[in-house]
Amino acid sequence: MTTLPTWAVWVLSFGSPILTAAVALVGQRIGRRGTQELESRSKREEVMRSLRWAAELAVSDDVRKARLGNRELSALQNSKLLSPAEEDFIYAALDAALDVPVYAIEQAGGDVEVVATTDVSATGEVLLPSEDEGRPQEANG
Amino acid sequence: MPKTRVVVTDAQVEAARMIVDHDEATGRKTSEAIRKIAAAVPQVANGAAGQGK
Numbered sequence: 531m532t533t534l535p536t537w538a539v540w541v542l543s544f545g546s547p548i549l550t551a552a553v554a555l556v557g558q559r560i561g562r563r564g565t566q567e568l569e570s571r572s573k574r575e576e577v578m579r580s581l582r583w584a585a586e587l588a589v590s591d592d593v594r595k596a597r598l599g600n601r602e603l604s605a606l607q608n609s610k611l612l613s614p615a616e617e618d619f620i621y622a623a624l625d626a627a628l629d630v631p632v633y634a635i636e637q638a639g640g641d642v643e644v645v646a647t648t649d650v651s652a653t654g655e656v657l658l659p660s661e662d663e664g665r666p667q668e669a670n671g
Numbered sequence: 672m673p674k675t676r677v678v679v680t681d682a683q684v685e686a687a688r689m690i691v692d693h694d695e696a697t698g699r700k701t702s703e704a705i706r707k708i709a710a711a712v713p714q715v716a717n718g719a720a721g722q723g724k
Contacts, residue, residue: 588686596682604689621693624686628705631679635704638675646711648681 577611585623593649596627681713 534542584606587599603620606612612620635642679687687709694701701709 588682593680593682596680597685600682600685600689607689621690624690627686628683628690628708631677631683631708632702632704634675634677635707638677641674642707643674643676644707644711645676645678646681646684646708646713647678648713648715 573611577606577609578616581606581612581616581619585619585626588623589627599627600624679708679711684708684711684713 580602584599584602587595588603590596590599603623607617607620631644635644687705690705691701691709693699
């Protein structure tokens with residue numbers, strides 16, 4: 531009959547289950563980290579999809595869609611889900627939404643009156659020379 | 672020469688204000704045209720009541 535020294539008996543009795551538990555713990559940690567990375571990547575993709583959607587809405591000729599786009603962009607900006615570099619996409623979209631009126635104002639020089647309307651049929655591209663300059667102005671210039 | 676009137680939507684005013692706020696927060700200079708749009712006060716159009724601000 532083979533006999534083992536006492537320390538070997540202890541090592542075999544307790545070491546083996548402890549080693550198994552440690553390996554399981556490490557495996558679980560690695561698995562959890564992988565899940566977190568996957569979740570983070572998936573959330574990030576969703577945020578970028580939302581950003582693209584909001585940007586498309588913000589530059590829409592449909593005023594209601596443009597309003598929604600602005601609010602979505604604002605919500606994304608406040609959510610802190612975007613990095614500072616990605617926040618630039620928000621302002622690129624907002625800038626693009628203003629291309630036409632900004633160009634019109636720059637072309638007109640200083641002599642321009644900006645009239646804002648909540649009219650949903652307005653496209654933001656209307657340019658009207660004022661026919662009655664003597665009339666009191668309704669909006670800012 | 673007649674004064675040029677540029678009509679913008681309230682959504683564009685909102686966008687301009689967001690840009691102005693961001694530029695002020697980051698210390699950038701906003702273009703004069705965007706400032707003019709941001710300063711415009713949306714006039715409620717007939718039949719537009721309840722369409723938002």
